[in-house]
Amino acid sequence: MNKNHFILLLLIIFAAFFIRVTNLTFPAFTSDEARVAFRGYTLATTAKDELGRVMPILFNSSGDYQLPAVSYITALGTLVFGKTDLGARMPFILISILIVVLIYKISDIFFLKKEFRLLAALVAAFTPSLIFFSKIPNETIVFTFSLILLFYLLTKEKINFLSVVFTVIFSIAVSKIAWWILIPFTVLTLTFFQPNLRKRTKISVILIVLFLTTVAVVLFLRVPQATRSFLENDFLLLQENSITVAMNRSRGQGLESHWPNFVEKILFNKLQFIAVGVLNWLSHLDLAVFFGQFDEEGKMGFSSMGAFPKIAIFPFIVGIIALIRKSDVKLRALLFYPLVLTFPLVFVYPRNRQDIAVIVLPFLIFIIALGLIKLNRLLKIAVLSLMIFEVIINMFFVSPQIKQTNYSRPAWVKQIVEDGYNLSVNSKVALSDDFTSDIAPFLEWYTPLVAKDDFKNIQFPYKFHQSQVSGIKIIGNDDTFYFCGLDKSTHIFASKRDLEEIQKWLNVTAEKTVVKTYKDDLGNNIVYLLRSTICVK
């Protein structure tokens, strides 16, 4: 590498780092991310998770079991930087930077111009989805890193079996998606990128990966709710009732219209599940997803951006055309990765799992870089400038996005839980459970609360919601309210649901009960602090 090249690479890495640490506290955490952040902190300081369990292998989340790697990575961050946004986010920022470096390194294998490597690294540095996922504790960015690392290791001239084994184990410990795609990924990579490798070596590598993923699946199946976890998260299609209902309805309408029964059975049968699954898979790979809007809700990406900046569609299409016309096998192989890596999407209908599409981004980055080198200098500069400009605009003007994600990423909840904690020092406090999806993680992360061992005996908690956090009561739908004496009084942070309940059953007006009103990011009243003469039963 010559000196200029090295300097440019350093500049790209610095720019990548800068753009990721800018506005560090954005985006605000979801409840799951807050849970992981707090968990990392408790693991680092007490070797226990948020439920009081000692160094567990499987963790709790709102939708599924969570594999261990992400939580322990977060623990490293909080160990160094403490219970802060920096501590929770830095490990993932660094992992994202490593992705940029790996993409630069891997670009060598395509034997293109030297600028291809720098362009690929630059695009990776300014890929909105990679930036977004680098700023929150999540498995997506970690798995993307481990996958691209595995790709790098498998495409080296001499395959280091030990490195491959550790990377595979690491991938398996990050995400369940790894269990399904590592085999086809390995086969694809070895086929196209190691054509001269001995057959025996290839088979050995594939068998090792197969063995490790099989062990992971078998061990997981021994966990109590494993089957439920698979059916509710990875294989939703298999228990999706709506398809069967729609088919039966269509068939019934056909019979009512005097169509023969055998024709109805031919047209509407279990094959529909395959068609539905395949279409669901392909719909996650649309141009609109990658270049328009990755996630409308803003939970998995900037709400007004695709996975890539909009202008990148132009070099992407140029790159695709170049790939199809070019005869180089390695470059052509890039076209297969988006399909192979995302095929688990077939089984997740009707859920939107846009995060799975993130793992193909490095391969699409190569295609974009290929398109960029085909452009003339002026166009190249224009495209790159517009890409960087769009990313910067979205990073510096975040208020529209904060409003878009008002409920999924409630930045406003911090003040509420801090006030709640301050009051809990001297008196009882209760919070409604419905003004966010799960209030407990926010309480744990944003306040000095220490995790108790109240739930340490739950060996494998699955979708577990805490009803109590260190003495602070979390009010559920079934809880009721009553007037009580001052010695039993509770500071209630009530949602609209609970305020209406209180007004209805205790026959009081808002003016007489509400002491303080909290607003969300849209300026709507969201939480009401009530006078402390009401208790929760």
Added chain:
Amino acid sequence: MRKIISKQSLLLLSIILIGGVFRFYRLTDFPVQLNHDEISQLYDAISIAETGKDVYGNFMPTIFPSVNDFKSPFYTYITSLFYLFLGNKEVIIKLPGVIFGWLTIIAVYFFVLKLFKNWRIAICASFFTAISPFEIFFSRKSFENVAGIFFMLFGFASLLAYIDKKSNTRMLYIGFLFLAIATYTYFSHAILIPFLLFSFVLIYREHFLNNVKRVLLPVLVLGVLLVPLVLIIITNPGARYRSKTVFITQDVNLERNIEYSKSENYLTSFLLKNKAILDFSFNRYLEQFNVDFIFANGLDFTGERLLNQGLLLLIQLPLFVLGLIYLIRLNGFKQAKMFILAWILLGMLPSGLTFESHSPHRSIMVFTMLNIICAVGFYWFIQITKKSKRFFYPLICLFALALIFNFMYFIHMYFVNFPFERSQHIQYPFKQVALYAWSQYQNFDSIIFDPQFGDFEPKIGAGAYYYFAYYGQMPPDKFQKEYRLGDKPREVLFDKFSIREVYWLTDKDLKNTLVIASPWSVREKDIEDKNKIIKRFFFYNGKLAFYAIKL
């Protein structure tokens, strides 16, 4: 040579016949009723034919106000011609659409033949046009865009014929004439076709610039033909009103995004607002290329996300991919490929810049081109499989089976599921209500109809008075004189009919009146004497739509 010609013609004829069967089969029965667009255009056409005015008394309008959606005039005027020749039949509103849709099969053939100079691809393209779900659906739906596509295809085929043989300037005149007619058929065509023509001339510029003198007069003729259209757009407020009401800025999601971008700093607000509009528009445009939309649910027959019907058959998806790859790898035909790209990119603009998330009726020209790409893919598929004698016939048989299965699925969706699931979207059973109301004409002093109805949620059925006017065979001149707006909410009055919101608390005390309303307007439990319900009307799926109450 003679054998090849006759094989070509025979194939084309068979395809035309197949296409005709699926377009004309039970045309009067499916869709199960004329929708509000059809009934309004039909009655306006009769009104024009008999009086020279539309139902509102506008003499030979250049834009029809219709149900406040300001329709382009072409389809209504051509229907009035059919009326003059065939008389008053419901089917006359469908005939222009279905005939142009049928003729599109031939237009596609000639267009593709001129574009790729390959009769096999042309035959494949016409075959896919003949059996394409969107082609069949919109042909049977009396949709004016279909006529526009026909004229566009023949127009550009003629221009391509001129390019092949420049001495034949007649083709230039024919091409421009067809394109000029196409601009009058549908609003978006008025903007799109000039841009597309400009792209065509730019792409094939050496053929035009080398012979400017030959081209000049036909271009002038084109300009003269377009002058009335330009005047209509500039002078008619209806045209501007329509553009404004359908533009993307009417989308509630965009309005919300703009609201979120507001800031205390004026400059920041201005920048973020425009950014929000650009982002939203770009994303809306890209969403038109959504795989689900094109191959799974674009025609929206059932309301399901994926157990539905796309604009193209699902089996065409791999053919489309093959077609794209073939075209990219093909050396030569660069101009043809660029024109296809321009056609698709420009053609999606109307759908991409309106307030609806998807509006396939605005992008039919794009799907026609996607069909052509599928035909290229099929042609390549045959070329590849032919190389292996062992696998050729099994693969072809497999493909044929899959195609038949997919097509049968579409037929089932269209003739069975679509009426059951979506009858209310075409205002069913307004026709039955209108016929019944007229059958009771002599028995009541006044007849009130509230068009608020719906299976799952209430909506106001547009153009209800058109149904009453047409099915009561009310003379248009009489309707023009009697039509007026009333004082009550959404009230339209003519003869003894009042189309308005029913307010049962007061309306129940009316005397000698027939009230036809849905359970959304009048709850059955509020009707004290159930014997007063003298008739019930149902959606196609058997659920209650309206009841007629005798007061």
